[in-house]
Amino acid sequence: MNNRLRVLRAERAWSQQDLAERLEVSRQSVNAIETGRYDPSLPLAFKIADLFGLAIEEIFLNPAKETDQ
Amino acid sequence: MQLKTPAARRYLKRFVPTMIGYVVTVMTTSLAVAWFQPTGAALIALSILPAIAIIAMLAVIGLYVREETDEYLRQRIITAMLFGIGVVLAVSAVLGFLQIYHAIGQIDVFWAFPIWCASWGAAQCLMTWRDRVGADA
Numbered sequence: 001m002n003n004r005l006r007v008l009r010a011e012r013a014w015s016q017q018d019l020a021e022r023l024e025v026s027r028q029s030v031n032a033i034e035t036g037r038y039d040p041s042l043p044l045a046f047k048i049a050d051l052f053g054l055a056i057e058e059i060f061l062n063p064a065k066e067t068d069q
Numbered sequence: 070m071q072l073k074t075p076a077a078r079r080y081l082k083r084f085v086p087t088m089i090g091y092v093v094t095v096m097t098t099s100l101a102v103a104w105f106q107p108t109g110a111a112l113i114a115l116s117i118l119p120a121i122a123i124i125a126m127l128a129v130i131g132l133y134v135r136e137e138t139d140e141y142l143r144q145r146i147i148t149a150m151l152f153g154i155g156v157v158l159a160v161s162a163v164l165g166f167l168q169i170y171h172a173i174g175q176i177d178v179f180w181a182f183p184i185w186c187a188s189w190g191a192a193q194c195l196m197t198w199r200d201r202v203g204a205d206a
Contacts, residue, residue: 026073028200029141037199038141 002061006034008052080133087129091122145196153189157181
């Protein structure tokens with residue numbers, strides 16, 4: 001699933017490791033989510049959204065809406 | 070397997086003594102069978118000893134999967150295990166038919182576990198490499 005995680009992370013000058021520590025997951029998890037190779041569970045998606053102070057849909061792009069465009 | 074998570078560290082603490090137990094039971098059984106040449110129930114009991122250590126290893130792996138809280142790492146290890154199971158089943162199917170039609174002789178079933186472990190390890194290495202390629206600082 002496409003997402004804005006890399007951009008949001010870059011805006012805060014966080015490395016993948018920094019973000020991983022804040023989310024209490026591995027750096028590999030952050031990398032996999034950023035590159036779209038892994039879709040996080042709903043609890044982890046909420047955790048990410050809370051960390052950035054955004055709604056889930058402001059971070060993760062709805063695949064159905066992406067294909068409509 | 071990433072050993073940075075608490076679950077992975079617990080896995081290692083459990084795995085090492087289990088592996089040592091396996092090596093000790095294999096050596097003990099081999100020596101006992103060679104020296105005492107047991108038969109019947111004694112031979113069966115001795116032969117099963119090393120298998121118990123392998124079953125314990127499977128339990129240790131199962132505990133890790135249950136305890137790992139990093140969902141991506143958990144998914145990755147399960148994917149690698151499934152790949153290993155696929156390789157074991159594929160090899161079993163090919164060898165099975167070769168044996169049915171007498172193209173080859175007897176092959177020990179014992180090799181299923183090492184083949185699973187090797188295939189699982191290869192899949193893990195491939196996924197670790199893929200993660201490193203996509204990583205940044």
